[in-house]
Amino acid sequence: MVSQPSRRTVRGALVATAAVVAAALPTTPANAQPSAADALAKYNELSEKASQLNQDHLKAQGDLEAKQRELDKAKGDLATAQKAEESLRGQVDVLTEATNSGARFSQLSALLVSDSQQDFLNRMSAINILAADNAEALKQLTDAVNAADNATKTANEATEASKKLLGEIEQKKADLAKQLDEARNQYNSLSAATKNSLKxxxxxxxxxxxxxxxxxxxxxxxxxxxxxxxxxxxxxxxxxxxxxxxxxxxxxxxxxxxxxxxxxxxxxxxxxxxxxxxxxxxxxxxxxxxxxxxxxxxxxxxxxxxxxxxxxxxxxxxxxxxxxxxxx
CATH class of the missing domain: 3.90.1720.10 (endopeptidase domain like (from Nostoc punctiforme))
Incomplete structure (x- = not known):
């Protein structure tokens, strides 16, 4: 018959085992403070993130300024196009009125009312000039209208882009402020010796x-x-x-x-x-x-x-x- 170990023997074995396990475990207490090197590394990490957010914020501001310059140019282009359109409409109206008053003749009518060959040539020259002026004025008016339309479209797009960028800037500003708070709190946790070294x-x-x-x-x-x-x-x-x-x-x-x-x-x-x-x-x-x-x-x-x-x-x-x- 095999004898069973006594309770005292079992307890002794457990104590010995616990001692071995405890020796193998780390001895650092759970509430140990990070080393100066670790604290500085953390500060550098937070600072780098803040630097990136700072650059993002600056870039967004630059993008907004560029969009505002684009908007200002579009507004200027629109004003110029509208002024040209107004002036050309007046010229087209004059030519149209002249046509409605009978100033526009065909070659046949010019021939029929001409007193001489020279008179016919003079009348034909006037007809051609009037037609060319009318066509050119209409073309310029069409170009001016298109330019005004394009300038309006550009201005509207720049306005919308500026509004969007303003929202992005506010968000990036908030993100940067939050990151700066983290970095500054970490800086304040550094030792006096580390701070002096940084300074x-x-x-x-x-x-x-x-x-x-x-x-x-x-x-x-x-x-x-x-x-x-x-x-x-x-x-x-x-x-x-x-x-x-x-x-x-x-x-x-x-x-x-x-x-x-x-x-x-x-x-x-x-x-x-x-x-x-x-x-x-x-x-x-x-x-x-x-x-x-x-x-x-x-x-x-x-x-x-x-x-x-x-x-x-x-x-x-x-x-x-x-x-x-x-x-x-």
Whole structure:
């Protein structure tokens, strides 16, 4: 007969097993706070999303301005067409009245009432001129009416598009505000040491720039080091990433788009190995951030809220989407 284990033996075995399992489980408490690195990574992630929404908002504003310019032009075209139509209707009415009064003759009637061959030729010339004037006036009137119709259609379409864009802008503005709140709350959760590191303006030394357009643009961008980042700002005391790049090239008498999306299509593409001073480097698959190359290793950029304009390693800023060269 096989003896059964006592209750004390079973209890001891269970305690031993529990100890082994407990040793194998993670020892981090459930309420442990995230590390400084994790908190900073989260802040960077939220900031990148806010940057994308900022660029979306700026693009929508630019689209609206373009539609409003289109609407203004359509209204101007319509006024011009209506004025031409009014004037031409008067001319057509005069010609029609002349025709109804008997001014329009056939070749036969001209021949019958002519006193001489020269008189016949004179009458025929007058008839041809009157007919040509009438045909031309009618053609111009038709063109004017069509132009007025097209201008009206364009104006109506631009008006509807503007209304739609206004709604989109309000939504993007609300989305941006919500995302900014998340990013700012995350920033406030960072340690004092991390915040101080973010606030550091970095390399403020004098940097020689190359001659030419790219050098002038880079010189401007470098002069902005230490200035704060503000979403949607256009300078001169605060910047966002794309307004800094636009202003830098504007200082060199080159016009480029306001958003990072537009700047991602400016100039011509170059490879990472070809990067040189003044090149525009656009980051992330969303193309929501942009910087300017100082050389083949460093770039100057307006990063995000809480971080001033400063120099950073090109590859450390984020995943590169495209690199564009404005000059050369």
């Amino acid at each position: 550091n303006a970095g390399d403020m030394s004098t940097i020689l720039v190359p001659p030419g357009t790219a050098g002038k643009a880079l010189e401007f961008a470098l002069a902005q080091r230490g200035k704060p980042y503000v979403y949607g700002s256009n300078g001169p005391d605060t910047w966002d990433c794309s307004s800094l790049i636009q202003a830098a090239y504007r200082s060199a008498n080159v016009s480029i788009g306001r958003t990072s999306y537009a700047q991602a299509a400016a100039g011509r593409p170059v490879s990472r190995a070809e990067v040189k001073a003044g090149d525009i480097i656009v980051y992330y698959s969303s193309q929501s951030h942009v910087a300017m190359a100082v050389d083949n290793v460093r770039a100057v950029h307006a990063s995000t809220e809480g971080v001033p304009v400063r120099i950073a390693d090109i590859n450390s800023i984020g995943p590169i989407s495209v690199i564009r060269r404005i000059e050369g």
